[in-house]
Amino acid sequence: MGMVMPPFPDAETVLLALLEPLAPTVTATPAELVPPLIRVQRVGGSDDGITDHPRMEIACYGKDRAQAWQLAEQCRQLVLGSVRTRVDGVLVDDARTDNPPAQVPYATTEDIRRxxxxxxxxxxxxRPAARPAEEKVH
Structure with missing residues (x-):
């Protein structure tokens, strides 16, 4: 029987902890959105059994274009600067931009930008918890 490995860290929880100092962070866009707000979501990735490589979407909402872009750039620099640091107890081995910030339409009656x-x-x-040594049978 193979060893049962502990699960990989929850990527959304890690990013919530990393980005919380910048603005309120959520994993789902609330119905009553009050900017500034950051939404994080795992949208793919892979693992090799040892390292998890989550692909993360970070959406930054601002009361206007300037606030949304400034928040997005702050998020990018914080994510890229997280390499070799611990975030919520997780050691970040690597971080890179897959797609740089881009404005995406957000349907609302207010001028909220995303x-x-x-x-x-x-x-x-x-690391898995150490298993007690198996008792010898005589």
């Missing part, structure tokens, strides 16, 4: 970017991160799963 800027979306995609990032690829990398981290390993937590």
């Amino acid at each position: 800027v979306v970017a995609y990032f690829r991160l990398a981290w390993r799963r937590p």
Whole structure:
């Protein structure tokens, strides 16, 4: 029987913790959106059994174009600067931009703007807990 490995860290939770100092962060856009707001969502990725490579979408909402773009750039720099740091107990091995920030239409009666970017991160799963030595049978 193979070893049951611990799960990889929850990528959305890691990014929520990383980006929270910039603005309120969520994993789903609320019906009553009050900018500034950051929404994070895992939108793909892969793993090799050792390292998880989540592809993350970060959507930044601002009360106007300037606020949305400024928040998106702050997010990008924080994500790229997270390499070799611990975020919510997770050591970030790598971070890169997949698609740089781009304004995406957001249907609303207010002039709320949305800027979306995609990032690829990398981290390993937590080490499995040590198993007690098997007792010898005589």
